[in-house]
Amino acid sequence: MADPSNEFQTIQSIGSKALLKQITNFDAYKREEVVTSVGDDAAVVSDDGDSLTLLSSDTYVEGVDFDLTYTPFHHLGYKVVAAAISDIYAMNGEPHGMLINMAVPNRISVQMIKEIYRGIYAAGENHKTEVIGGDLKANHSNLVITVSVYGKAEKKRITYRSGANEGDAICISGDVGGALAGLRILMREKKYWEEHGGDEQIQPELGDYEFVVKSQLVPEARRDLIETLKTHDIIPTSMIDVTKGLVNEISELSEASGLGAYIYQAALPIAIETRHVADEMEEDVDRYALFGGEDLEIMFTLPEKEVEEFVNHFNDFVVIGRMVPQEEGMQMQTAEGAVVSFDELS
Amino acid sequence: MADPSNEFQTIQSIGSKALLKQITNFDAYKREEVVTSVGDDAAVVSDDGDSLTLLSSDTYVEGVDFDLTYTPFHHLGYKVVAAAISDIYAMNGEPHGMLINMAVPNRISVQMIKEIYRGIYAAGENHKTEVIGGDLKANHSNLVITVSVYGKAEKKRITYRSGANEGDAICISGDVGGALAGLRILMREKKYWEEHGGDEQIQPELGDYEFVVKSQLVPEARRDLIETLKTHDIIPTSMIDVTKGLVNEISELSEASGLGAYIYQAALPIAIETRHVADEMEEDVDRYALFGGEDLEIMFTLPEKEVEEFVNHFNDFVVIGRMVPQEEGMQMQTAEGAVVSFDELS
Known part of the structure; x- marks a missing residue:
């Protein structure tokens, strides 16, 4: 168990996800x-x-x-x-x-x-x-x-990350990137406040940014989605929540399902308020959407036919792409029509 | 909800237990x-x-x-x-x-x-x-x-703190105060090490203190007790684990059961190794037993008749007292025969 080398290996150097994987390989007690x-x-x-x-x-x-x-x-x-x-x-x-x-x-x-x-x-x-x-x-x-x-x-409704099938539509509830946009605004205000001597008389003006600040400070978990799926007896083939960013979550879901994914940049659900913040910050809003975390939206996959049915019952989701064979990898078609791999995005 | 006073009230000033009680009084969502x-x-x-x-x-x-x-x-x-x-x-x-x-x-x-x-x-x-x-x-x-x-x-075996009856024997597994004795030794060694410039060549000599140091560093939870109770179909009337010290745990159990307790100082289960440490430190070993925490022993109550039966199956417990009416309060009979209230102990 003990590592033969005496070198100090930081957790950052291998990443906590990889470390947890190494640890769970231990021959540990299992329950039926x-x-x-x-x-x-x-x-x-x-x-x-x-x-x-x-x-x-x-x-x-x-x-x-x-x-x-x-x-x-x-x-x-x-x-x-x-x-x-x-x-x-x-x-x-x-x-x-x-x-x-x-x-x-x-x-x-x-x-x-x-x-x-x-x-x-x-x-x-x-x-x-x-x-x-x-x-x-x-x-x-x-x-x-x-x-x-x-x-x-x-038992019949539980949905894992691993259940997606080739051809399934990749759906996502709500919009993404808003929480990161809110964080950007809050950090800017904090910096301004600190640079002005931490004067408590200066109140940040956040009124214009209410939507994104709320997305950051009080994101809502999507009970409504889960309830609607149940009411209409629709069971997604796979699910994951968006807490570390779309690219990460699509990758996790695809890996667990043994598939690749093809998504459309133009289909990313981004709120107009999130776009305004990115414009103001002179940053790329699509990066907010692809890499911003904490939105607490749910990504799920459904066969095309069921998407058509579900859209009649729930209107706060969009299709951003579909599951493809694993050998096709993880790709995004940009708004300009070019196809880039996820590796090129980060 | 907001407190009208602007005074800064520290958690230490009211204690985390009292604070958690205040918090749980909130009108919160309950599930059936x-x-x-x-x-x-x-x-x-x-x-x-x-x-x-x-x-x-x-x-x-x-x-x-x-x-x-x-x-x-x-x-x-x-x-x-x-x-x-x-x-x-x-x-x-x-x-x-x-x-x-x-x-x-x-x-x-x-x-x-x-x-x-x-x-x-x-x-x-x-x-x-x-x-x-x-x-x-x-x-x-x-x-x-x-x-x-x-x-x-x-359902038929679950045991709460609140189920003790008047006259029940107060039993405790193993021995108490050992974890605190171990902590005393480890702190002394640490101090010595620090006073000697933190020289890594100086290894603490803990061999003589193995029992108490082990009690502190790797206390064992009492699966054996729970298994033996089950095998012989004996169900204690109440239970609590000893993590904050005997006096605290007896008080919690008595309060939950709406009773008082009467314990015998002479009956406190203290290991000889724990006594040696207290002697060496010129401290009162009974205080280790009454106030030392982290021993992970289990305190439980049983009717006298069942104690007589259980002792045939499990030999690592002792009776330290009995549950009395609430109005008699919490008392300990000292080794010299005097009777002191728990309030006088601390």
Whole structure:
């Protein structure tokens, strides 16, 4: 087990995803009832009945995943829960309960914690999910929050990343890139504020940017999509939630399904407000859409025929491409008609 | 919701337990299938069948809960899992799976993370618990680990803190105070090492203290107790695991059960090795036993008659007192025969 070399290998040098893969190769204890563990949005465990239990947990680190200088505490509480719950929706399941663990530095007051919890409970209410446990520990420097969610999926409805078929349409709910556009605005305002001596009298003017700032601070997990799929008995062939950016998510889904993907740049769902921000920043809005994370939208695949049916019931999604044989790789047709591989994009 | 006063109230000033209680008074979303949420060792959720699902999560903070200067990484991995799993045993249940979330500073290498996981998997093996998920995030300063465990209990066997009856014997597995004694030794060695310029050639001599150091670094959760109870179909009236010290745990259990407790100082199970450390430190070993945490032993209550039966099957527990009416409060009879209230102890 021990590495023979004494060299200090940083986690950044191999990436946390690769490290987790190396670790999970260990000859570890396995239980019969565990259907899938690492490798999808949530772990899946067999129940006695017709349902499956889904479990997922995410850690959010102050200074890495969020910045308290521009994040209201109740928004923070709402967002960490929405993001954790989105992993359950991404399995076509419903969240039921959550455990909240916080490591709290002493510059965070009782009132601030209560504000975070106000957001947590608001998200719980909207997503019918009860806070059932967790703890509160002291930390030296920064706030660290872990949200663990459990939920249920019907055995016949559960949807994995790995189920996409050749020819399936790649669909995505809502729009993408908005959360990154919001982050850009908030970072600009923070910089301005710092350069002006941190004067508390200067209030950032965010009114014009409400849409994108909201996309960043309080993104909403797509319960509506999951409910509509259920109502009309449509089961996607595969699903994943968009938290690290479209390119990453399409790649994950294609790899898990043993396929390639072909997408159309012109079809990327980008809000007009997101375009305005990119223009103002003199940046490429398509990069926001392709690489921006945290939108909490759901990417899913459906046979063409079912897309035609589903569009009658749910209007907040678009088709951005289709699944192709693995040997065709990952490609995007640009608005100008050129075809570029995903490798050229990054 | 917002507090009208603008005063900065620290979490320490009211305590995290009181704060969590205040928070859970919020008018939050509740689900029908949640039997109990906060307030016991684990949350309890109804399944469709004859079992209940148990869920619990704990956060461990470097510099607060553990010190990497004297904690081998694989021991750390083992301990955080054993401690989290102990909460499932404390409901008379069996752990099945766990999610591991880490926020990792860049002075922690790939090899160190693998060593932590080696300990995690070793604990998983011993407790038949599979690692089913989690994540790995960057952190700025210190290592923060959250372990979330789920398990199962039979409906007829689940044991809450609240079920103790007047006259029940208060039993405890193993011995207590050993983990604190080990911490004392490790802190002394660390101080010595620091005072001698942190010379890596000076290896601490811990051979004489193996028992207590092991109690601190790799305490074992009491699967054996839970299995033996099951084999002989004995169900305690109440249970709690000893992680914050006997006095705290007896108080929690008594409060939950609406009773008082009367314990005998002379009956406290203290290992000879723990006594030696207290003698060497010129400290009171009974304080180690009463206030030392992290031993991961299980406190449980049984009617006298069942104690007599259980002692034939399991020899690693002792009776330290009995449950009394609430109005008699929390008291300890000292070795000299005096009776002191718990309030006088601290």
